[in-house]
Amino acid sequence: MTAPVKSSPLALTVLALLHYKPLHPYGIQQLIKQWGKEQVVNVGQRAGLYRTIERLHTGGLIAVRQTERDQQYPERTVYEVTDEGRAVAREWLDQMLAVPKGEFPVFPAALSNLPMLTPAEALDVLERRAERLAAQRADLASQLAAHTEDGVPRVTVIEHEYLLAMVDAEERWVRAVTADLHNGRLTWSPEMLAAFDEQRNAGAPEGG
Structure with missing residues (x-):
């Protein structure tokens, strides 16, 4: 049994974007920037995004949809959100919106x-x-x-x-x-x- 995936703004955003459509990591990063979400979600380091995707995948919240192969680009793995991922995303969103969190800015x-x-x-x-x-x-x-x-x-x-x-x-x-x-x-x-x-x-x- 895998441990529950810890919520984070980036993890929630990845799940939310995969609600929109299946995407590969680069597509997720680009969509975050196109939609202006980089002001509230840190995607400056691509490694952080890949680690988040791996955690979501290991936790069963997202799954591999397909692998894209193109002569112009390296092989890309396309992910989609699972039913469990949809449910968890809603739980996270509810908590983040309703419950003020003690933070240390x-x-x-x-x-x-x-x-x-x-x-x-x-x-x-x-x-x-x-x-x-x-x-x-x-x-x-x-x-x-x-x-x-x-x-x-x-x-x-x-x-x-x-x-x-x-x-x-x-x-x-x-x-x-x-x-x-x-x-x-x-x-x-x-x-x-x-x-x-x-x-x-x-x-x-x-x-x-």
């Missing part, structure tokens, strides 16, 4: 160590982040506008709406923090943090 982890910088250094790096977020927001907004003009069904680009909303909210938050750093409403120093730590330890119960 890089930015909050970096923020938790902000006292390593001086307020002036923090202001500089966060202002640079805000500018990058602004460019990202403009790019996402442009893509969404183009999709709308082309009559693309909204449901096929709904993740772009989410990304735009998240980037917009983060940019506004970062700019609010940089404003507080600029005018001194948010500040710290080694002495201030040492005094706070000393006060906190003085109030802690012994042996705690």
